[in-house]
Amino acid sequence: MRSLLGGDGSRPLRQQLSLTLALVFSGSILVAILLLDQLFGWQAKDLINQRSGFFMDTMLAVREYTSKEVNPVVAPLNQGPGAFRPEAVPSYSATTVFEYLRGAKPDYKQYSYREATLNPTNLKDKADTFEAGVVESFRSSPTQKVITGERSTPLGSFHYVARPIRVSGESCLACHSTPDRAPRSQLLAYGDTNGFGWKLDEIVGAQIVSVPQDTVFQAKRQSLMATVLLLALVFVVVALVTNSVLNRLILRPMRLISQKAEEASVTPTSVSFTEKSRMDEIGHLAKSFERMKQSLAISMQMLKDRQKP
Numbered sequence: 278m279r280s281l282l283g284g285d286g287s288r289p290l291r292q293q294l295s296l297t298l299a300l301v302f303s304g305s306i307l308v309a310i311l312l313l314d315q316l317f318g319w320q321a322k323d324l325i326n327q328r329s330g331f332f333m334d335t336m337l338a339v340r341e342y343t344s345k346e347v348n349p350v351v352a353p354l355n356q357g358p359g360a361f362r363p364e365a366v367p368s369y370s371a372t373t374v375f376e377y378l379r380g381a382k383p384d385y386k387q388y389s390y391r392e393a394t395l396n397p398t399n400l401k402d403k404a405d406t407f408e409a410g411v412v413e414s415f416r417s418s419p420t421q422k423v424i425t426g427e428r429s430t431p432l433g434s435f436h437y438v439a440r441p442i443r444v445s446g447e448s449c450l451a452c453h454s455t456p457d458r459a460p461r462s463q464l465l466a467y468g469d470t471n472g473f474g475w476k477l478d479e480i481v482g483a484q485i486v487s488v489p490q491d492t493v494f495q496a497k498r499q500s501l502m503a504t505v506l507l508l509a510l511v512f513v514v515v516a517l518v519t520n521s522v523l524n525r526l527i528l529r530p531m532r533l534i535s536q537k538a539e540e541a542s543v544t545p546t547s548v549s550f551t552e553k554s555r556m557d558e559i560g561h562l563a564k565s566f567e568r569m570k571q572s573l574a575i576s577m578q579m580l581k582d583r584q585k586p
């Protein structure tokens with residue numbers, strides 16, 4: 278372990294330090310990637326859930342607005358001789374508002390809102406195979422309020438949220454039970470074969486919103502990349518600074534002291550360990566050498582004196 282971390286003295290200090298830094302940095306980057314991937318993944322999921330939740334709630338609000346405020350005004354017109362006014366129908370207003378929304382920004386092109394129905398009045402609401410599966414799930418467990426999931430299509434991957442559409446009141450049956458109860462204008466507009474035979478409390482379809490997730494996950498990957506690059510950059514800067522500090526504080530003075538020590542071993546009096554004025558460990562080392570140099574000089578002098586006749 279010690280040799281792995283570069284502290285065993287088998288290489289120059291600079292290499293030992295670089296090895297330690299490289300190991301610590303690559304370890305931290307690896308851990309950071311794993312943790313951030315999780316964290317950014319949760320954030321992306323959260324964003325997708327928020328978007329789909331907001332989308333669904335908006336559509337529910339449009340439906341409610343139509344039932345409560347538009348229908349009472351427009352519905353009487355549908356009893357008269359004029360053409361059928363679909364503006365009175367919550368399902369029509371929700372799908373129409375959504376079409377306007379889709380047209381508002383290219384980003385929204387991939388969103389979808391459906392009132393997928395097994396036996397619809399308007400055939401564009403006919404459930405496809407996937408949607409029919411969702412509706413059947415609601416029909417087989419009527420207490421279920423919402424189904425969410427992911428779906429891969431040739432256009433990309435989508436997150437969907439579905440809620441059951443229930444025939445909630447007698448009022449619905451006026452237009453969805455038998456053709457003879459429906460306004461004539463409705464029969465003229467939609468025919469008398471689709472969207473009838475619904476029962477009270479029956480689940481006839483599902484509201485399904487889907488929001489694209491690929492762009493969100495792509496943004497997540499980009500954030501992860503950017504963060505890792507930034508971390509790597511910080512590490513490179515730290516490594517460069519550490520290296521230069523090591524060089525200035527330790528390596529250079531040590532090289533000088535060792536040169537002087539070598540010189541002092543031959544001619545002690547000609548050398549001065551000027552670093553002894555420093556207050557740090559290098560200063561201590563220089564002081565020790567200075568004392569050793571003086572002892573050496575004295576010993577040499579004594580030897581010389583003894584050799585004199």
Ligand code: HEC
Nearest residue numbers: 366368369392394397398399402442443444448449452472
């Ligand atoms: C005045 C007649 C009328 C009443 C009342 C009515 N609907 Fe409809 N409903 C329609 C028509 C017409 C459409 C087709 C609208 C369109 O063109 O999108 C429709 C569409 C729907 C759709 C979309 C699927 C489809 O059939 O095209 C659902 C779901 C739906 N209605 C449910 C209900 C429920 C639930 C109620 C009662 C709360 C209700 N409707 C009351 C006439 C009515």
